[in-house]
Amino acid sequence: GLYRDVVENITGDHPRVYRQVSAGAQVGLVAVRHDWPVPAPYRSPLASIPFVRHVVIDPPFILDPPMNKRSGEFTEVPENPIADLELDASQWICYPAVVGPTVIFIYVNQRFIGLGGALANLFELASDEQVAAGPQAVFLYGVPAESLAACGLLPTVFHDDQEHDLLVAAIPAEDRFGYFGYLKKMVLTLHNVAVMKHGRxxxxxxxxxxxxxxxxxxxxxxxxxxxxxxxxxxxxxxxxxxxxxxxxxxxxxxxxxxxxxxxxxxxxxxxxxGAFVRLDDLSKAYAFQQLDRAIFMSPHKVNARVVVPxxxxxxxxxxxxxxxxxxxxxxxxxxxxxxxxxxxxxxxxxxxxxxxxxxxxxxxxxxxxxxxxxxxxxxxxxxxxxxxxxxxxxxxxxxxxxxxxxxxxxxxxxxxxxxxxxxxxxxxxxxxxxxxxxxxxxx
Structure with a gap:
């Protein structure tokens, strides 16, 4: 390859042992614009954000996010947390997830793109038909912190927009929320509220x-x-x-x-x-058995986790x-x-x-x-x-x-x-x- 040719020409050394290293990224996302019935109040922030349609993962994929624990609960608020929000669509992607009987559009800020890519091991990617039909909930992970300043010290919030029959959630772009547990558990909170509406x-x-x-x-x-x-x-x-x-x-x-x-x-x-598994309490062989398909998070810390289908x-x-x-x-x-x-x-x-x-x-x-x-x-x-x-x-x-x-x-x-x-x-x-x-x- 080009890299080896350059090294050999500069050093004048021709190694006899070659070690293959990964070139480029370990996760690739194909994201495109897709039409869906966006309610009027949400068109400005959401309509231009592309949807993930394909994911390529080169495992084992290892992440070390800024946090490895989650705090508090997710609070239901009377006001819509993304009302009047303006977003730069180039800084966001949407992972449309099938979560049990619900479809949830998960919008991920580029700041947390590694955690967003890990969603592919946890939730099935919605089909084009499901995207076109629209979601039961939308979740914005990584909104400007000032937009949630009125939501208290722990602004992990959701809102039931009954007028548009849509659950809406948001978490700010701060390092203290840079843990996969926030992403996963908010999605599941939205699922739980949605299914209770139907008697489950x-x-x-x-x-x-x-x-x-x-x-x-x-x-x-x-x-x-x-x-x-x-x-x-x-x-x-x-x-x-x-x-x-x-x-x-x-x-x-x-x-x-x-x-x-x-x-x-x-x-x-x-x-x-998929499963978001705590490695600390599983057998030592478990991590090695999952190497060919796993996404590891903070493997050197307490509460080390692996996301695996x-x-x-x-x-x-x-x-x-x-x-x-x-x-x-x-x-x-x-x-x-x-x-x-x-x-x-x-x-x-x-x-x-x-x-x-x-x-x-x-x-x-x-x-x-x-x-x-x-x-x-x-x-x-x-x-x-x-x-x-x-x-x-x-x-x-x-x-x-x-x-x-x-x-x-x-x-x-x-x-x-x-x-x-x-x-x-x-x-x-x-x-x-x-x-x-x-x-x-x-x-």
């Missing part, structure tokens, strides 16, 4: 179909806050029981929704085709029956009175346990100690609590009517020295539950 219950959890070699199978939904052991337990199940598990299919890795179908059966849906759009939209519904309890010890899996006896008891949303903070946010968040879901459920409570009561009533196993799973991930052992023992208990449940159903 948004959940913060991992939903997986587990099939054993014996033929036993169950669709298992584990709800819980960040770093409570949801994904860690499923990964431990994959590793510990590889000879017994024939298939482990992910429907939702972090967020999704529940709906009661016309027959009264509880069904779960996902949102993401884990499922398909078809899988997350299908609507799978829920067989097991558990709350991930990462803070309680296990003893005779507190088993790894404890079944709950009534709708009221379940609503109390799930509603309290207790968890031991693990450093993924700025929270510390034992925390409590309504339904472990500060992403829409807290902001629309009254609506959420009504849907939750109906969902849990349907679960108990149709024999769903409802309980809590003690992962002990938040207890010192149990980061590995806790999820491993939880995985063994879950394996036993699936086997015995299937046997009892057969009888």
């Amino acid at each position: 219950l948004p959940f913060h959890g991992a939903f997986t179909r587990i099939t054993l070699e014996s033929g036993a199978a169950a669709n298992v939904l584990v709800l819980g806050d960040t770093a409570t052991g949801k994904s860690e337990t499923l990964e431990a199940l994959r590793e510990l029981a590889s000879e017994e598990v024939s298939d482990l299919r992910i429907v939702a890795d972090d967020m999704g929704s529940l709906a009661v179908d016309p027959d009264g059966v509880l069904r779960g849906y996902g949102t993401e085709i 884990v499922t398909s759009l078809e899988e997350i939209l299908r609507g799978h029956r829920v067989d097991v519904l558990l709350y991930a309890n990462n803070y309680e010890w296990v003893d005779e009175e507190h088993p790894v899996i404890e079944r709950l006896d009534s709708v009221e008891q379940a609503l109390e346990v799930f509603g309290e949303g207790r968890a031991m903070a693990k450093g993924t946010t700025t929270s510390t100690g034992l925390t409590s968040t309504y339904f472990a879901n500060p992403f829409g459920a807290v902001q629309r609590r009254e609506r959420h409570e009504a849907i939750a009561a109906a969902v849990f009533a349907a679960a108990f009517r149709h024999g769903v196993v409802v309980g809590q799973l003690r992962t002990r991930l938040g207890i010192e020295r149990f980061a590995s052992r806790g999820p491993q023992e939880a995985a063994v208990a879950l394996l036993h539950l699936i086997s015995t449940r299937t046997a009892q159903t057969a009888r």
Whole structure:
């Protein structure tokens, strides 16, 4: 190549060992203008911004954004945060994302373009037809800080524009918000608010179909806050029981929704085709297994993460029956009175346990100690609590009517020295539950 010719001509040295290095960028985006039904108040800031239509990634792609933790909640505000906003279209791109049953236009400032490129590993890119039909929500990531000055010290905000049937969100272009968690969780907050309008219950959890070699199978939904052991337990199940598990299919890795179908059966849906996984709590081999398709973030810091594809759009939209519904309890010890899996006896008891949303903070946010968040879901459920409570009561009533196993799973991930052992023992208990449940159903 030209570079080698120049070096050899200047140095007069002809090396015998050549090492191939990546040339150019590791992520390429093809973005073009695309017509969509832009409501009048949004034409000035949004109509000229190009849409991403193709993405090329040369993995492993490693980012070190300015932040590696997220703070606070996303606040619903009465005023539109992007009203009268003027943007330079050359500094922005739009990633139109399919997020469960919703389409969300994610506008990313060039300042955060690396994080914007990582969206391709997390959310399916919307089709031309979906772009032309328009979104249920728009999110501007990286607006001028002064435009949100009136929104307080933590201006991570969204607004329900009922006149135009559009959810609108914005986060300012400041280094303290330069973390993928802000980008991902605001998108999921918008999804959660949107699905509640249609009677679905948004959940913060991992939903997986587990099939054993014996033929036993169950669709298992584990709800819980960040770093409570949801994904860690499923990964431990994959590793510990590889000879017994024939298939482990992910429907939702972090967020999704529940709906009661016309027959009264509880069904779960996902949102993401990828996972934003905390490396600290996974096996050391995991990162190397994902090298050919992974996007790593701050691998040398606490709360190191990897964004990796884990499922398909078809899988997350299908609507799978829920067989097991558990709350991930990462803070309680296990003893005779507190088993790894404890079944709950009534709708009221379940609503109390799930509603309290207790968890031991693990450093993924700025929270510390034992925390409590309504339904472990500060992403829409807290902001629309009254609506959420009504849907939750109906969902849990349907679960108990149709024999769903409802309980809590003690992962002990938040207890010192149990980061590995806790999820491993939880995985063994879950394996036993699936086997015995299937046997009892057969009888």
